[in-house]
Amino acid sequence: IGSANASRLGAYDRLLGGLLADAGFDERSCHSRYEFATYRRNAGRKPSLYLINKLRRHEALQRRCGPGTAAYSDAVEQLRSGKSHAGAIGSPECRYLVSISYQGLGNRILAAASAFLYAMLTGRVLLVDPSNEMGQLFCEPFPGTTWLLPPDFPLTSYTNFSIDTAESYGNMLKNKVIDAASTTAQQLPPFAYVHLDHDASVEDKFFFCDEDQRVLRDIRWLVMRTDSYIVPGLFLVTGFQEELGVLFPEPDAVFHHLGRYLFHTNNNVWGFITRYYDAYLATAHQRVAIQVRVFGADPESPELLEQITTCTQKENLLPGLLAAGIDPPAVPTKFSKAVLVTSLKSWYYDRLKSMYWEHAAASGEAVGVHQPSHEKYQQFGARLHDTKAWADIYLLSLTDVLVTSGRSTFGYVAQGLGGLTPWVMYKPANGSVVPPDPPCGRDVSMEPCFHNPPFYGCRIKQGVDTGKIVPHVQRCKDVSWGLKLV
Numbered sequence: 237i238g239s240a241n242a243s244r245l246g247a248y249d250r251l252l253g254g255l256l257a258d259a260g261f262d263e264r265s266c267h268s269r270y271e272f273a274t275y276r277r278n279a280g281r282k283p284s285l286y287l288i289n290k291l292r293r294h295e296a297l298q299r300r301c302g303p304g305t306a307a308y309s310d311a312v313e314q315l316r317s318g319k320s321h322a323g324a325i326g327s328p329e330c331r332y333l334v335s336i337s338y339q340g341l342g343n344r345i346l347a348a349a350s351a352f353l354y355a356m357l358t359g360r361v362l363l364v365d366p367s368n369e370m371g372q373l374f375c376e377p378f379p380g381t382t383w384l385l386p387p388d389f390p391l392t393s394y395t396n397f398s399i400d401t402a403e404s405y406g407n408m409l410k411n412k413v414i415d416a417a418s419t420t421a422q423q424l425p426p427f428a429y430v431h432l433d434h435d436a437s438v439e440d441k442f443f444f445c446d447e448d449q450r451v452l453r454d455i456r457w458l459v460m461r462t463d464s465y466i467v468p469g470l471f472l473v474t475g476f477q478e479e480l481g482v483l484f485p486e487p488d489a490v491f492h493h494l495g496r497y498l499f500h501t502n503n504n505v506w507g508f509i510t511r512y513y514d515a516y517l518a519t520a521h522q523r524v525a526i527q528v529r530v531f532g533a534d535p536e537s538p539e540l541l542e543q544i545t546t547c548t549q550k551e552n553l554l555p556g557l558l559a560a561g562i563d564p565p566a567v568p569t570k571f572s573k574a575v576l577v578t579s580l581k582s583w584y585y586d587r588l589k590s591m592y593w594e595h596a597a598a599s600g601e602a603v604g605v606h607q608p609s610h611e612k613y614q615q616f617g618a619r620l621h622d623t624k625a626w627a628d629i630y631l632l633s634l635t636d637v638l639v640t641s642g643r644s645t646f647g648y649v650a651q652g653l654g655g656l657t658p659w660v661m662y663k664p665a666n667g668s669v670v671p672p673d674p675p676c677g678r679d680v681s682m683e684p685c686f687h688n689p690p691f692y693g694c695r696i697k698q699g700v701d702t703g704k705i706v707p708h709v710q711r712c713k714d715v716s717w718g719l720k721l722v
């Protein structure tokens with residue numbers, strides 16, 4: 237499969253069933269947007285007509301209110317002057333959500349996708365903090381405007397906003413600056429910081445309640461920080477449920493569509509991806525990916541290697557091996573399997589590769605094992621490191637079968653983009669190295685898991701099992717306290 241096939245694809249496939257806008261982009265500036273479908277055997281899910289229309293309307297909003305417009309200048313001026321929304325002049329229909337993405341690349345992508353859905357649901361313009369390479373790795377998603385927050389943003393310290401920030405919605409509730417039941421629109425501040433990070437407080441998580449959403453609606457500027465996929469939490473807000481139901485008639489494909497809409501790799505990263513794919517993966521009959529999430533300081537683990545081999549062989553994803561000296565069965569056509577391993581370490585790849593070289597596969601298949609990079613340690617703010625991480629995530633998503641490491645947002649992004657329900661290798665219990673039995677299991681959906689969901693029932697004002705409120709929001713298998721869409 238290669239770019240020669242691009243012209244053979246109908247416009248429907250090329251634009252992912254209408255998910256992507258047809259006009260307004262210079263194709264040469266972002267090849268991946270138009271070649272995406274040619275590199276995929278799995279066409280993925282179809283977006284609903286309602287989602288397609290909503291995206292086009294949202295793009296128009298981004299153009300009407302985005303950076304460079306009079307409406308944007310007015311809104312920035314109002315924020316600088318510290319006046320509340322109610323006294324605002326200009327275009328009060330233009331309201332904004334600034335999304336701060338930080339942590340690893342998987343976390344950043346999930347944060348931006350979550351912010352985008354919230355922006356779409358609430359009619360806000362999404363602006364992404366360009367730091368942490370967010371301005372470098374992706375093409376612009378909205379035609380005719382930018383999604384990057386301009387450098388003259390008046391809240392100069394916004395990247396340091398944290399759980400302690402006085403203007404966080406949670407702290408404003410706690411300190412009675414805002415009372416969700418009685419504060420009027422005139423009394424609201426010009427901006428609020430929404431802290432939905434791993435350490436978010438109970439008050440911060442009131443964000444997922446209807447009453448609080450009504451207050452937030454009247455605050456013109458919101459700045460949000462999360463390192464998680466908060467979308468399952470949005471499905472708990474009753475005020476959003478009807479709209480979400482028509483946008484996503486298949487709730488297990490929300491990130492699948494949002495990710496394919498938003499995250500197109502820039503031409504530089506696309507070169508990394510296509511060169512690797514064409515050289516090592518394109519000609520195989522089947523591609524199997526194994527994401528081995530380890531940390532730089534972890535020792536090489538024979539137990540984890542065993543978990544990988546028992547999982548893949550038990551689930552028939554990779555063939556078993558014959559003992560030395562035993563001849564493999566004669567097969568009329570040699571079936572070839574390309575195994576893509578991604579990891580910070582090269583040891584697991586080395587072992588797998590040697591295994592399938594030193595022994596014949598019991599099935600007679602030819603098994604080639606490949607790993608694009610082995611960065612050893614996770615790095616922050618390093619362009620080439622992030623380029624390789626993005627290429628790895630993307631390559632994982634181009635395979636036919638995906639095995640992931642539980643709890644990893646890196647794997648979540650790959651499975652969603654690829655439309656692949658993964659086999660998940662669960663973490664051993666409580667710091668033990670002994671692999672769990674079974675070593676892996678098929679996930680219930682391709683959706684990412686929300687790692688720090690609310691544990692609070694808004695209306696009954698006490699703790700509830702938020703995995704039992706709506707049928708398609710359930711507990712995750714890999715993170716027992718997390719929530720995911722099924």
Ligand code: GDP
Nearest residue numbers: 340341342343578579580614624625644645646
């Ligand atoms: P998570 O920590 O597993 O949820 O995934 P993140 O993507 O948020 O953070 C992990 C970071 O470590 C990545 O963004 C990379 O910087 C690095 N990393 C971890 N695993 C890999 C890998 O397999 N390949 C590459 N290139 N980088 C990795």
